[in-house]
Amino acid sequence: MNCPEHPHGHSHHAAGAGGRAALPELADQLRRKARKLTGARQAIFEILRRQLHPLSNKEIFAELPKGDCDLATVYRSLHLLEEMRMVKRFDLGDGIARYELLAEGDDGHHHHLVCTRCTAVIEIEECFPRELEQNIATRNGFTAITHKLEFFGICPRCQ
Amino acid sequence: MNCPEHPHGHSHHAAGAGGRAALPELADQLRRKARKLTGARQAIFEILRRQLHPLSNKEIFAELPKGDCDLATVYRSLHLLEEMRMVKRFDLGDGIARYELLAEGDDGHHHHLVCTRCTAVIEIEECFPRELEQNIATRNGFTAITHKLEFFGICPRCQ
DNA sequence: ACCGTGAATGCAAATCGTTTGCAATTAGCC
């Protein structure tokens, strides 16, 4: 039905695709969970691998060789990948889920700087100070505390 | 933006909604914009005034004397209040908009600690360090930079 | 290579939060 040959060898690794998981790892992780390595999943995985920003389901779907798979399958695949800790979901504040591929062992905890005009996204390494976070946790008796942090502004090009 | 620590993290709230706007101010602001002070708006406003956490449209609707107004009107009223800078919208990460009444002159910039089990919400005074934010802005050539920051964890009761 | 079986998919319909068109009401100024 769908058989994602990848005729164009986009094998150039974008800067930043550095430690990202490669296909064999996907196959591996899937086998480990008794899930199947399907064409759709490979294709989606490859799209994420090539991309440097977080992608929405629709964006991924749009990049898929058309007719390759259903939008519902994209949604299902991303849920699976998320559950397998191979992608991380980001919420940029417009009710649209976006996903980024994770490097092996990466917990994916990082933040973004988003241009409110063109929606360009830059990865940010700064993080909310751990001690402050710990303060907040203990002061309020909370455990398992985490945070979401995103920055918004106007990028050089859009100014 | 500083506030004494609260042993169990209950957010500060004077009996009767600290510095929050009172009805006369609503009337005032509305008149200024040639908008009408309707029953629905008063009721919604009062509900927000009594509440200490962010409320969703549905929650507000549910607290309304039933039949008092339509859910669509709640949505419209909150948009209006937001546009008038009398409420602030918060996005806690589940695609549901929540609103908090603002004190006069308050820009509403603060953050929340949300229990992932019971969704209790506590207001947090800490903020992302301004110099770090400035760093990020200049380093990336961004202007008009802001951030969204929310904390998640498990509250004492739910542990 | 072939089978059996559970996993995965396509498709359409269903959900959920939210928005909108439109005709009927209503608040606020004269």
Add this chain to the structure above:
DNA sequence: GGCTAATTGCAAACGATTTGCATTCACGGT
């Protein structure tokens, strides 16, 4: 009281996401 623009209810429209179900497929065992 009357006029008129603002507001509302209602139902339909929306966009993102999910799901039920019958069909198809991947893959470990043979």
